[in-house]
Amino acid sequence: MNYGALVFLGAFVAVSLSWFGMVLSPQVQLGRQTQGTNSVNTAELYPVQRPGLAREGLEVYRANGCVYCHSQQVRQSGTAVNVILTDAGTNAAAAADALMKSRAGVTDANAVGLSAGLPKAILTDVDVDRARAAVEALTSAGAKAEIEIVPVGTDIAWNWGIRRSVAHDYLYDSPVLLGSLRVGPDLANVGARLPDANWHYRHLYAPRSVVEGSAMPAYPYLFERRPIQGQPSPDAIESKDGFEIVPTSEARALVAYLLSLRADVPLFESPVSVEPPPQETADTNSAAGTNVVSPQASASAQ
Amino acid sequence: MDPSLLNAPEADEMEPKKDVVPVWLIVLMVMLLYWGAVYFDRQGGWFSPQVYAPYRNLEEVRAYQPGGGAGDLFELGRSVYGQTCVACHQANGLGVAGQFPPLADSEWVNEPEPGRLIRIVLAGLQGPMTVKGQQYGAATMTPFAPILSDQQIAAVLTYVRQNADWGNKAPAVTPEQVAAVREKIANRSQPFTAPELLSISPAE
Numbered sequence: 436m437n438y439g440a441l442v443f444l445g446a447f448v449a450v451s452l453s454w455f456g457m458v459l460s461p462q463v464q465l466g467r468q469t470q471g472t473n474s475v476n477t478a479e480l481y482p483v484q485r486p487g488l489a490r491e492g493l494e495v496y497r498a499n500g501c502v503y504c505h506s507q508q509v510r511q512s513g514t515a516v517n518v519i520l521t522d523a524g525t526n527a528a529a530a531a532d533a534l535m536k537s538r539a540g541v542t543d544a545n546a547v548g549l550s551a552g553l554p555k556a557i558l559t560d561v562d563v564d565r566a567r568a569a570v571e572a573l574t575s576a577g578a579k580a581e582i583e584i585v586p587v588g589t590d591i592a593w594n595w596g597i598r599r600s601v602a603h604d605y606l607y608d609s610p611v612l613l614g615s616l617r618v619g620p621d622l623a624n625v626g627a628r629l630p631d632a633n634w635h636y637r638h639l640y641a642p643r644s645v646v647e648g649s650a651m652p653a654y655p656y657l658f659e660r661r662p663i664q665g666q667p668s669p670d671a672i673e674s675k676d677g678f679e680i681v682p683t684s685e686a687r688a689l690v691a692y693l694l695s696l697r698a699d700v701p702l703f704e705s706p707v708s709v710e711p712p713p714q715e716t717a718d719t720n721s722a723a724g725t726n727v728v729s730p731q732a733s734a735s736a737q
Numbered sequence: 738m739d740p741s742l743l744n745a746p747e748a749d750e751m752e753p754k755k756d757v758v759p760v761w762l763i764v765l766m767v768m769l770l771y772w773g774a775v776y777f778d779r780q781g782g783w784f785s786p787q788v789y790a791p792y793r794n795l796e797e798v799r800a801y802q803p804g805g806g807a808g809d810l811f812e813l814g815r816s817v818y819g820q821t822c823v824a825c826h827q828a829n830g831l832g833v834a835g836q837f838p839p840l841a842d843s844e845w846v847n848e849p850e851p852g853r854l855i856r857i858v859l860a861g862l863q864g865p866m867t868v869k870g871q872q873y874g875a876a877t878m879t880p881f882a883p884i885l886s887d888q889q890i891a892a893v894l895t896y897v898r899q900n901a902d903w904g905n906k907a908p909a910v911t912p913e914q915v916a917a918v919r920e921k922i923a924n925r926s927q928p929f930t931a932p933e934l935l936s937i938s939p940a941e
Contacts, residue, residue, distance in 0.1 A: 465786050513791045514801055563800045584803050601789055701803070703888065704787045708803035 465602045481700045484607050485692070492692025495685045496612065499654065506614035507623045507696065509596035512588040514706070516566045518558040523549050524577035537572030538565065549578075556583070584708045594628065595621040597699050598707040604698040619651055626697040635690045636672045636682050657686035810888075810909060814896025817889045821881065822897075830903040836876050838868035841903035850939035851894060851910045855918040858890050861928030877928060887912040887919065 485493070496502070524530050531549045534541050534557075541558070549557070557580070558569055566582050573580040586598045600623050605611045629635065634645060640658050642649035658672070663679050671679035682690070701707050782788030785795055792798045819828075822840075826832050830841035840846050845868060846854065859882040865874035881890065891912040898907035921941075 460784070464784050468786060511791060516801070582803065584801055599789060602786065703802070704789055704798065706798065706801040706803060 468603055468606060482604060482606050485695045488688050488691040489695040492688035495689040496692055502612045502614045503616060504618035505622045506617050508600045508613050509590045509621060509623050510588055511586045511591060511599035515560040515585045515587050516563050517556045517583040518566050518569050519554050519581045519583050520557045521554040521581060522579035526577055530573055530576040530578040533572040533576035534569060538568040584706050586707050590621060596624040598705040600698055601702060601704045603702055622696055624697050624699060626694040627699055632690050635693055639686060640672055657683055659683050810892045810895045811899060814892035817893040818896055838873045840897050843868050846897055846905055847907045848939050851914060852939040852941045853934045854894055855915050856929055859919055860922055860925050863928045864930035866931035880928060887915040890915045
């Protein structure tokens with residue numbers, strides 16, 4: 436019996452279905468994203484093309500298989516909504532009263548409790564509508580309150596990002612190095628978390644010299660050992676006995692790429708309230724290698 | 738052995754049943770299908786590129802925006818205006834006599850429906866026109882469709898239309914309205930002219 440036509444038809448249906456599902460529909464869904472279509476709160480364009488050196492670094496990252504141990508995608512499981520009272524106004528009693536009468540579901544609020552220790556969260560992890568009702572009630576009573584939108588999830592608790600990653604974050608990456616294994620930490624925001632280039636050089640050269648018991652392999656071949664000529668190079672990571680160890684152009688590109696990895700601009704798709712910029716933190720930042728660093732510091736370090 | 742047993746039919750080889758698929762199974766499948774459709778409708782976000790977990794639809798994403806509401810569209814609009822429009826229409830919205838028409842108290846800006854305004858910003862404007870009794874047309878307004886997002890255009894128009902300092906008082910513009918017009922004039926490469934705009938109903 437001749438099943439040729441049937442086999443062909445079966446194969447055709449299978450191929451076209453998967454083409455529709457895996458090529459056409461993602462293209463229809465996400466294919467038309469452009470720069471700047473979604474940034475909120477600012478008139479800034481996002482994302483911006485990585486600088487040239489960082490784009491070369493992406494190739495080094497690929498070639499060295501960093502993607503086998505590091506992902507670049509922050510996941511989020513939910514969103515917490517808090518109401519922060521910044522000012523109880525002149526009539527705290529009226530504000531407390533308004534709060535209790537609103538749809539916010541607050542049952543006991545009194546003037547003394549409300550006006551103590553501001554600013555403070557008066558409602559945490561509530562429904563958005565309740566939060567908005569509370570803010571409305573407080574505003575009408577002359578007090579000032581803000582809504583705080585806080586993404587939650589294990590990745591975010593690990594300090595790997597302030598919000599989830601969305602397609603927009605990867606607009607200029609080709610290929611997109613999402614990764615699927617997490618032997619090491621997620622790197623989607625490593626540029627914001629570890630903005631110090633020297634830390635990265637030392638870490639790549641000998642991970643255990645900066646992170647105790649690190650399971651990350653060393654990449655000594657990205658560095659060059661050479662005799663010191665005259666002044667030692669400013670970016671030498673080690674110098675001893677007339678020799679110094681300096682990063683090669685590949686290492687420089689790779690670190691430029693790592694520092695360019697940050698996806699913390701608030702986007703419409705991934706609501707998050709950005710805290711006001713912290714006060715002068717210049718002194719604390721100079722302690723290289725600390726993991727908690729303000730975004731300003733990282734911007735200047737790039 | 739009883740020979741009659743040898744001829745007895747096996748229990749499961751007896752008469753085939755007439756209705757192979759029982760009715761309750763069909764009903765169950767239809768119910769499951771319906772539940773699946775409802776679930777998809779509620780949780781699927783309808784393939785919107787802007788809906789990611791944990792949000793279920795565009796309304797929810799919008800509800801969680803830190804600013805929320807039109808109040809912030811106005812503030813975003815102020816910053817967009819300061820970067821894109823101010824060079825020609827000036828910070829006070831009065832424009833430059835004979836060159837750039839005023840946005841303050843302009844009859845074009847204060848139209849109840851924003852259709853024409855959205856077209857002006859998306860595709861640009863050229864040729865003679867009258868604003869507040871004055872003739873303009875010496876200069877051309879550049880198209881902003883490639884530069885500004887729907888959100889940003891809605892914001893800047895909301896800022897211009899609701900700017901009380903300029904004497905303007907017209908309804909806000911939503912990103913959806915901008916998106917709808919953007920779709921309609923997607924193939925357009927030429928700036929609009931005033932007579933052409935006047936031939937279009939502002940509600941479109």
